[in-house]
Amino acid sequence: MDYTELFYPPRFAVGPGSIQAIADFIKEANLTCALIVTDAFLASSPVTAAVTEVLKKAGIPYYVFDRVIPNPDAATVDAAAALYAEKKCDHLIAVGGGSPIDVAKGASLVAANGGSIQHYIGLNRTVHQGAPVIAVNTTAGTGSEVTQAFVLTDREKHTKAVSIDHHCLVAFAVSDPYLMQDLPAEVTAATGMDALSHAVEAYCAVNHNPFTDGLALQSVSLVDRSFLTVLEEPRDLDGRTDMCWAAALAGYAFSNSGLGLIHSIGFQLENICPLPHGQAVGLFMPYVMDFHRQIIPERIADLGVACGFSDQSLAAKQVVGHFYGLVRAAKIPTLREVGFSAADIPALAAMAMTDPTLATNTVQPTVEEVEEIIESAYCDDLR
Numbered sequence: 408m409d410y411t412e413l414f415y416p417p418r419f420a421v422g423p424g425s426i427q428a429i430a431d432f433i434k435e436a437n438l439t440c441a442l443i444v445t446d447a448f449l450a451s452s453p454v455t456a457a458v459t460e461v462l463k464k465a466g467i468p469y470y471v472f473d474r475v476i477p478n479p480d481a482a483t484v485d486a487a488a489a490l491y492a493e494k495k496c497d498h499l500i501a502v503g504g505g506s507p508i509d510v511a512k513g514a515s516l517v518a519a520n521g522g523s524i525q526h527y528i529g530l531n532r533t534v535h536q537g538a539p540v541i542a543v544n545t546t547a548g549t550g551s552e553v554t555q556a557f558v559l560t561d562r563e564k565h566t567k568a569v570s571i572d573h574h575c576l577v578a579f580a581v582s583d584p585y586l587m588q589d590l591p592a593e594v595t596a597a598t599g600m601d602a603l604s605h606a607v608e609a610y611c612a613v614n615h616n617p618f619t620d621g622l623a624l625q626s627v628s629l630v631d632r633s634f635l636t637v638l639e640e641p642r643d644l645d646g647r648t649d650m651c652w653a654a655a656l657a658g659y660a661f662s663n664s665g666l667g668l669i670h671s672i673g674f675q676l677e678n679i680c681p682l683p684h685g686q687a688v689g690l691f692m693p694y695v696m697d698f699h700r701q702i703i704p705e706r707i708a709d710l711g712v713a714c715g716f717s718d719q720s721l722a723a724k725q726v727v728g729h730f731y732g733l734v735r736a737a738k739i740p741t742l743r744e745v746g747f748s749a750a751d752i753p754a755l756a757a758m759a760m761t762d763p764t765l766a767t768n769t770v771q772p773t774v775e776e777v778e779e780i781i782e783s784a785y786c787d788d789l790r
């Protein structure tokens with residue numbers, strides 16, 4: 408059999424004011440008590456206040472779990488699930504970027520399947536659909552609000568585990584650009600680069616299909632149109648709305664096609680040098696694209712055409728240079744600047760070869776080729 412099954416959230420509200428839609432969703436679904444899952448900073452921010460205002464107006468009681476940490480671990484997920492059970496909640500509202508949404512998705516699996524999230528790390532390990540999750544996005548990048556994946560860090564082993572489970576797809580996602588107007592530039596930059604890298608990897612992935620191709624190309628076009636705008640004008644609502652769409656489309660795309668070598672190296676770099684995920688993938692993106700330009704030149708060229716480079720024969724090289732320019736404009740630090748040592752190149756390459764995201768890369772590179780890519784990034788040497 409050679410068919411493709413698509414996975415994506417059943418409902419998604421995008422655009423200014425979409426936060427208001429969560430009250431309608433909760434009432435239509437006959438839900439009665441929410442657990443808000445967020446971090447300590449966001450818990451006291453206007454973003455969470457906007458969510459609780461909607462809940463109060465609609466008469467929906469809620470509790471708050473505000474102990475999400477960056478790069479969350481299994482203990483955080485289990486703690487959220489324990490509070491959910493103790494307070495007899497019947498749905499979760501994630502408020503945040505990737506970390507709170509990932510924790511809420513994991514806790515929803517524990518709520519419906521019992522035990523600890525440790526039992527469900529891997530590929531489709533649960534039996535029951537998770538408890539309903541509403542994901543209120545505060546950044547435009549991770550795509551966690553639309554994917555069937557969650558990422559947990561094991562701090563003792565210094566590893567990250569990507570789990571995929573269609574039972575953790577959120578019930579309702581919200582991307583409201585009003586909530587993103589005060590994002591720090593560094594977060595806007597890193598999450599925007601994450602969204603772009605998702606679109607690039609989805610388009611180049613071995614499992615790409617017509618659904619993911621269309622989404623990925625449109626996502627690239629939107630990033631090209633509005634990424635620099637929101638860096639320069641953080642309160643530009645049209646630009647923020649474009650980035651909401653770009654992140655969502657890229658999330659839909661990679662959740663259904665897979666990722667690739669940019670994330671294989673990026674995830675593993677995060678285990679060596681703690682840095683924001685968007686920075687880790689952004690700094691490798693042009694170099695991995697340049698490597699792929701030798702293997703799938705037509706598809707890299709398509710990404711260039713999506714950015715307005717009209718000559719297909721030149722577009723592949725042009726888009727690699729163009730994205731390198733976006734990475735620089737985003738002030739993504741270089742490998743040297745994050746404290747990475749050239750002596751660690753062989754180790755990082757070996758770790759990247761074991762990363763599960765490599766399975767869907769367009770080609771299986773040799774470890775020597777991955778070392779060359781990392782070395783090019785280290786030397787800031789784009790051909």
Ligand SMILES: [Fe+2]
Binds near residue numbers: 549601605670684688
């Ligand atoms: Fe990512």
